[in-house]
Amino acid sequence: MSPAARRLLPLLLFCLAAPLACADAVVLRFSLAEARDTPNGRAAERFRQLAARYTQGKVEVRIFPSGELYKDREDLGALQVNAVQMLVPALGKLARLGLRRFELFDLPYLFPDDQAVHRVLDGPSGRALFEDLDDYGLVGLTYWDEGFLHFSANRSLKRAEDFRGLKLRVAPAPLLEARLRALGAQPRPMAADEAFGALEQGLLDGAEFTLPDFDALRMQSAQRHLALSWHGWQGNAVVVNKRFWDDLPNDLRGGLIEALRQATVYQRKLAAEDNRRALAAITATGVTEVQPIPLAERERMRQLMRPVLERYAESVDRALLERVQRVVGASRR
Template sequence: MCYCRMRDIAVDPTIITFVNKKNELAMKEKMHSLSVTVLVVMVLTIFFVGNAFSADKVIMRVATPTTNDPQTHEMDLFKKVVENKSQGRIEVQLFPSCQLGSNAQMLQGLQMGTIHGLLEPTAFLGGFSDILTLIDLPYFFEDVWTATALLNSRAGDKLREYLQNRGLVAAAFYPYGDRILLLKFPVNSMDDFKGKKVRVMGAKVLQNEIKAWGGAGIPMDVPELYTALQQGVIDGLESAAQFFFMLKYFQVAGYIFTEPKGAEVTVFLMNKKWLDNLPADLRDIVTNSAKEIVPEATQYARNTEKESMRKMVASGVKVMDASPELQQKLKNASTLVHETFLMENPDAKPIYERLKKAMEK
């Protein structure tokens, strides 16, 4: 191994000059490359930001967790109206059947802006805000038709304002169906609910509803329901007639109990930031189209509910209406559900009272 000391080495000045010039040239090349990179980034940024406002076509991604039901029908109606009114300037891309993730994942995508519109039952939105689930309170609305009419009117303004302050726009509310029970057992009194497990959507108010009646409200994902009902893991489920019929749950549960006749409502939520960035005329087309389809969406929900009930009865399902005495007992028990909700969600009180006053009128 050989060692040398720097002070013993003679360095030719021409070499130093050559090295300095080489370094200077390399530095100029790097600066030139950096300038080109910055220029490219600036051009691309201007291009994409500019296209958000002036592109020939705006893409709107709309999602829903279901398939072949009122929500997918509403998606189809909305797409048709928007694309027609915008004359091709907006392309609505539809993603039904949880194609963009679970309910929670789609809601997160909506908040982030990767999804621009989401059609979702309010009972699944407790993870975002429990206040939205006041719509699902038992015996709050007379039925789903009353609920959506009020929510789409001035009576729903406070709820819309609440959502806008959290970055979401409630473009419209659509009826899914009256909230009823499909059960494996008959109901003649409240005692019949004791020890029974009834699947509900995730809303805490629905869990508390079944608990107030003497049973247990069990949140459960849709793919598990048929087997769980068939094998007795659950004794019934709460939703609307269309849901029971289209997914054939009535084949393994023979009773429909027509309480609490509450509202299973779909809300069409949109990302506020995305909407605000649209040109004014396109923004109006998007929001107005969501409202414009309400009458047709309502009629479709009425027709499918009626037809679903007819076909289930024809197959042997027995429909049970509560006696006036039993219904009053169920309502009285449900009072605690309302009180608990308002205690846990004090911000919901002005929204609750506004809607309640509108119903009284």
């Protein structure tokens, strides 16, 4: 027997004893907009490890972070044609794809806290929203957190009247712009990474961001006041290509579902920690004054924004909205 054959013999014997272990694994390409060290990136890695465990190595998850494969405007199209198999798009991005019911999460002051959000996401309403993905060749599996939005400006924001006339950066979306107009502000839709330069040039007075985004974009160098307002919530959906998902054997789908369930618990814990870390980091600079808007003023702001909620109720789905409101109940911050 040649030396090469002797080297291959143990592998051949192993494959005869355990053929599934030698079969090619199903490859799941997981494209991420975020870096590996973010809550989503770390949760994706946890999912990769758990997927290997719960499918006995029959599914290999390959993670492509930081838009490595496809940029923000390309990734959903790539998912639909199965060039990648899994994404974590922002819920607002799904709404702008034409899935109008996902605008539910852009409605002002709908959720009082993370617990209320999770009761909706993990219940019948969250599952009903995922049904809308079917016509787009997608399957929704779970929801991941980002956090609540807050306002910043170069003047103190303690009362609803303080927003009048302010030019505030907002993500490009009519509903988000309507929220600001309801407060008397002037919305300036633009990409997040354009806000800092616009503030330096005097084109903006302020913005709305989650705490981790505010910190990552170094907004404390350009904004003297951060008003904790909790006026909107941002999150993501974990979605897969429908053809890929439907073609998987039941046991592999079950293993991936369990892996993703555990990764979701981990991601939400990381996101909550990231929001606390960002708040501490912003406060520690001493440059930006951080103050919560008083509860009574937040209630006034909620009432001022209520016409926006009513205006968009039909396009979002009034029956869905009413179910969500019942789940959330009357609890407020």
